[in-house]
Amino acid sequence: MPKDSGIGAATRRREDARFLLGSGRYSDDIVLLNQTYAVFARSEVANGIIKTINTSEAEKMPGVIAVFTGDDFVDVGGNPAGWLINSRDGEPMKEPKRPVLAHGKVRHVGDAYAAVIAETEQQARDAAEKINADIMELPAIIDMTSALSGSNYVHDEIETNQCFDWGWIEDNREATDNAIKNAHHVTTLELTNNRLVPNAMEPRCSIADYNAANDDYTLYTTSQNPHLTRLLISAFVLGIPENKLTVVSPDVGGGFGSKIYHYGEEALVLAAAKRIKRPVRWTASRSESFMTDAHGRDHVTKIELALDKDNNFLAFRTETMANVGAYLSNFSTVTPTILHGTLMAGNYSVPNIYVNVKAVFTNTAPVDAYRGAGRPEATYSLERVIDKAALELNLDPIALRRQNFIKSDQFPYVTAAGLNYDVGDYDAIMDRLEHHADIKGFAERKKISEKQGKLRGFGVNSYIEACGIAPSNLIGTLGARVGLYDAATIRVNATGNISVMVGAHSHGQGHETAFPQIVADMLGVDPNNVEIVHGDTSKIPFGMGTYGSRSLAVCGSAIVRGIEKIIAKGKKIAAHMMESTEDNVDFEDGVFSVRGTNKTVSFGDVALKAYIPHNFPIEDIEPGLEETAFYDPQNFTYPAGAYACEVEVDPNTGKVSIERFAAADDFGNIINPMIVEGQVHGGLAQGIGQALLEGCVYNDDGQLISGSYMDYTMPRAADLPSFVVDHTVQTPSTDNPLGVKGCGEAGAIGSPPTVVNAVINALRSAGHDITHIDMPLTPARVWAAMNN
Amino acid sequence: MYNFEFKQPKTISEALNALKSDEAEALAGGQTLIPTMKQRLASPATLVSLSKISEMRGICKNDDGSISIGGGTTHADVAANSNIFPGLVTLAENIGDPAVRNRGTIGGSLANNDPAACYPAAALSAGATIVTDSREISADDFFQGMFETALEESEIILSVRFPVPSLSSYQKFVQPASRFAMVGVFLSKFENETRVAITGASEEGVFRWKEAERALNEDFSEGSITDFVLEPSGMIGDIHASKEYRAHLVKVMTKRAVKSAS
Numbered sequence A: 001m002p003k004d005s006g007i008g009a010a011t012r013r014r015e016d017a018r019f020l021l022g023s024g025r026y027s028d029d030i031v032l033l034n035q036t037y038a039v040f041a042r043s044e045v046a047n048g049i050i051k052t053i054n055t056s057e058a059e060k061m062p063g064v065i066a067v068f069t070g071d072d073f074v075d076v077g078g079n080p081a082g083w084l085i086n087s088r089d090g091e092p093m094k095e096p097k098r099p100v101l102a103h104g105k106v107r108h109v110g111d112a113y114a115a116v117i118a119e120t121e122q123q124a125r126d127a128a129e130k131i132n133a134d135i136m137e138l139p140a141i142i143d144m145t146s147a148l149s150g151s152n153y154v155h156d157e158i159e160t161n162q163c164f165d166w167g168w169i170e171d172n173r174e175a176t177d178n179a180i181k182n183a184h185h186v187t188t189l190e191l192t193n194n195r196l197v198p199n200a201m202e203p204r205c206s207i208a209d210y211n212a213a214n215d216d217y218t219l220y221t222t223s224q225n226p227h228l229t230r231l232l233i234s235a236f237v238l239g240i241p242e243n244k245l246t247v248v249s250p251d252v253g254g255g256f257g258s259k260i261y262h263y264g265e266e267a268l269v270l271a272a273a274k275r276i277k278r279p280v281r282w283t284a285s286r287s288e289s290f291m292t293d294a295h296g297r298d299h300v301t302k303i304e305l306a307l308d309k310d311n312n313f314l315a316f317r318t319e320t321m322a323n324v325g326a327y328l329s330n331f332s333t334v335t336p337t338i339l340h341g342t343l344m345a346g347n348y349s350v351p352n353i354y355v356n357v358k359a360v361f362t363n364t365a366p367v368d369a370y371r372g373a374g375r376p377e378a379t380y381s382l383e384r385v386i387d388k389a390a391l392e393l394n395l396d397p398i399a400l401r402r403q404n405f406i407k408s409d410q411f412p413y414v415t416a417a418g419l420n421y422d423v424g425d426y427d428a429i430m431d432r433l434e435h436h437a438d439i440k441g442f443a444e445r446k447k448i449s450e451k452q453g454k455l456r457g458f459g460v461n462s463y464i465e466a467c468g469i470a471p472s473n474l475i476g477t478l479g480a481r482v483g484l485y486d487a488a489t490i491r492v493n494a495t496g497n498i499s500v501m502v503g504a505h506s507h508g509q510g511h512e513t514a515f516p517q518i519v520a521d522m523l524g525v526d527p528n529n530v531e532i533v534h535g536d537t538s539k540i541p542f543g544m545g546t547y548g549s550r551s552l553a554v555c556g557s558a559i560v561r562g563i564e565k566i567i568a569k570g571k572k573i574a575a576h577m578m579e580s581t582e583d584n585v586d587f588e589d590g591v592f593s594v595r596g597t598n599k600t601v602s603f604g605d606v607a608l609k610a611y612i613p614h615n616f617p618i619e620d621i622e623p624g625l626e627e628t629a630f631y632d633p634q635n636f637t638y639p640a641g642a643y644a645c646e647v648e649v650d651p652n653t654g655k656v657s658i659e660r661f662a663a664a665d666d667f668g669n670i671i672n673p674m675i676v677e678g679q680v681h682g683g684l685a686q687g688i689g690q691a692l693l694e695g696c697v698y699n700d701d702g703q704l705i706s707g708s709y710m711d712y713t714m715p716r717a718a719d720l721p722s723f724v725v726d727h728t729v730q731t732p733s734t735d736n737p738l739g740v741k742g743c744g745e746a747g748a749i750g751s752p753p754t755v756v757n758a759v760i761n762a763l764r765s766a767g768h769d770i771t772h773i774d775m776p777l778t779p780a781r782v783w784a785a786m787n788n
Numbered sequence B: 001m002y003n004f005e006f007k008q009p010k011t012i013s014e015a016l017n018a019l020k021s022d023e024a025e026a027l028a029g030g031q032t033l034i035p036t037m038k039q040r041l042a043s044p045a046t047l048v049s050l051s052k053i054s055e056m057r058g059i060c061k062n063d064d065g066s067i068s069i070g071g072g073t074t075h076a077d078v079a080a081n082s083n084i085f086p087g088l089v090t091l092a093e094n095i096g097d098p099a100v101r102n103r104g105t106i107g108g109s110l111a112n113n114d115p116a117a118c119y120p121a122a123a124l125s126a127g128a129t130i131v132t133d134s135r136e137i138s139a140d141d142f143f144q145g146m147f148e149t150a151l152e153e154s155e156i157i158l159s160v161r162f163p164v165p166s167l168s169s170y171q172k173f174v175q176p177a178s179r180f181a182m183v184g185v186f187l188s189k190f191e192n193e194t195r196v197a198i199t200g201a202s203e204e205g206v207f208r209w210k211e212a213e214r215a216l217n218e219d220f221s222e223g224s225i226t227d228f229v230l231e232p233s234g235m236i237g238d239i240h241a242s243k244e245y246r247a248h249l250v251k252v253m254t255k256r257a258v259k260s261a262s
């Protein structure tokens, strides 16, 4: 049974009070004495040669303190990709330098080639307009197919615009080809996973403060992982020693992946602050966010599914072109490969899998991990082609999926795509989903819709994801240039309250509520006496940040390990206090006791003793009660789920509305069900946004047509139905001490194919011979498909 | 935004005076002008706010039964006024969001003549008269293509006079992102004629769909326009809708207007 405040309790999010009352403290809220403002001059063309940049007029403008161009950064390093991916032929990927400011060439609309530092933002903006750049426009490289075959290059030294040509798993290629060649039936589908703009509510902001007295720096920045940002700046870009650079990410208003990465603006403000010996700040405008935040998705894929005569899956084979944009952002090479190709078994028992991904440079903003990162792309391809196979073979889509599910007694299960799924029960999830979806009632609801002149369709999917993005050993063999453990320090203060310094960063996930629930549960203390400290490299041991639904599984586990150490030390102190030995001391509900006696001391007394070590076994135990643990799991976690959706389509206009949506997920153990539900709701909203509304569009000249909310459609509350969310199936992860799996991305992964499957179902039921429409399924696209 | 002078006259004549200065521009609700200035796409030297001119606000019924709406009247005020004919209320209720409706004005909307704006359709359909500081302009003459109107430099709209149709309806198919009209159809049925104005669809801005009007004058029913095919060539084609789709929507939304008005 969940205790009312520990693990399993639906505690209200304590951070919400400050967010809802407008008293959060975001980067842009920070005001420093003598601060100055940076404004960037950005390319208006997608591809061009920088012939000259004349800054003399800008320098003379009122209030201007300094002007920077790419020339100022030729001697510093580039912002690297975090993963080395090798092509099928063993060649390492092409990795062009990503400079702080564009040098020689601009490569996408919004690419910054100069920056002005001035006393006010207005002055900086005025001066930036006076920078005289002579940029010779070149033909833009936008479409991936033409990029691969064309004669214009994003980077002159990469004469194919191809970053890599990756095969997974190369040894499976032949067997997969043969399985497809000899199969009873092969279903083929070509699809696009539409490009998305992340649109975090808070735009990026970076403020640098340089302290000349100690030659050290503080960077306040909107980061999902301040330590990684520090590492990148120190080890690769500016070479500032890590011990001379503090990175602080206070409240951050959403990231969805886009704030994982280090961006040039961070390096610019740091370098500028040092040069002018004053703080330098920059906050993105919404237009800058659209143009320069790393975008998401943007795959073009051909997928084939081979089946035998009994409808068993024999093989999946995919060929994907993945857009990486103009430069390699930090996770841009792992997202379309490891986080995508390895997931290509889905929830299914399928003997042959082969994935080919070509990553392509284009004159567009960099593309990187965005909520789900690779897994939505994998799920979309799989779940669409399975639905198409069900159509072609006239099978029930649920039955076809169930028939091919990995069965609950087959775990641990090593897939043909190389992952080792530890636990799961996909049939049980589907049972819950069918219950909520009320499939029996569909026919009746369809009749009612038809009476109102609407088409009604039902769609289903199932998904798996690899979360708790971690195992350093495993990812090291896959090309990662970092480790992906996490860390926590548990500091029990003398008066018994507790500070927990965590490497995970909370930017909407509710860590300040969920993490104390773990501590409270294990130590028998009131969670309100536990404070979570995050987002400051000077306070936290280390951390790899928040993404890939990893915070709880990895950092939460580090907290558990840290508390175990606290309890172990506490037992020693308690043993001394009760004149016993530590093996005879038990700890439960905040009380240490000597087994078989009525001797007890409270956790608070032990904490006090640790800090006032009178009569303390100083020769055996150090004073103080503080422990740090690093945790690195052995495997990913594998959340899974199944979603169902009913849509209505207006046959006159093509407008789709979602009438019902049910989500059944297995997240393993749950620390706070209310937070889980909120995460699922948010993910569903984003997934439905991708399916129906959101589409980032560049025209052939590389202009960002969907560069504002006038043209980029964000999901609004009215676009969404009321969700039924079920997480009663819980197969605890076997890999971490909490048995948790992660829930942050599920909704965004599972919902797009569910919605598209439902729309196709609706259209087909009205006699339209349509098997696929590319997302977003806007009214215009659906209508065009119906009237082709 | 660039620096500018700000003036806030209390009377029309003060405003007209202020607008005589170099590069002066009228500011009403600022829902179009301010975002444009923020993006540095407009840079008036002087902004003359019309919002404190009480003569320009409010709604009244005239002796001949028509309704006059002050040029500075907000969308929210129109939406809240139940004396106005239904199509116009629906139109005002569905512009933007509450902030936009509480600031944006009918005068600003008509003067701006955005090809996707709603009010131009109402004015043209109802055969409204735009009353300016110097003359009266019939809606048929007022709208002259995307963002173009008959207004002279620094001429301001004091009010708009609407004949009241016996039946009216505004049917808006929203552009998904902006929620402006991707196609908006305003239908006004008077005793002896029906007028249909279309916004959002045409490269020429708001227009009257005369073919549909003729058909509806003969037979006011959905069926009477079923067989029409609107030529896509003059329609707007963009990332949200093709020309063909817009042409199709014009018909669908017109039928809905007929249905909802009857």
Ligand SMILES: Cc1cc2nc3c(=O)[nH]c(=O)nc-3n(C[C@H](O)[C@H](O)[C@H](O)COP(=O)(O)OP(=O)(O)OC[C@H]3O[C@@H](n4cnc5c(N)ncnc54)[C@H](O)[C@@H]3O)c2cc1C
Residues within 6 Å of the ligand: B025, B026, B027, B028, B029, B030, B031, B032, B033, B034, B050, B071, B072, B094, B095, B096, B097, B100, B103, B104, B105, B106, B107, B108, B109, B111, B112, B114, B116, B117, B118, B119, B155, B156, B157, B158, B178, B179, B180, B181
């Ligand atoms: C988020 C958002 C959503 C919107 N959605 C819609 C929508 O769905 N439908 C729709 O129709 N509109 C929509 N709008 C536009 C809105 O209706 C604006 O209010 C309107 O277009 C301009 O009116 P304004 O009073 O704000 O004018 P301003 O922005 O102040 O001025 C616009 C122009 O008109 C001139 N002007 C203003 N008043 C007068 C006058 N009395 N005489 C002469 N010239 C004048 C100004 O000089 C300026 O050039 C939306 C706007 C926003 C910001």
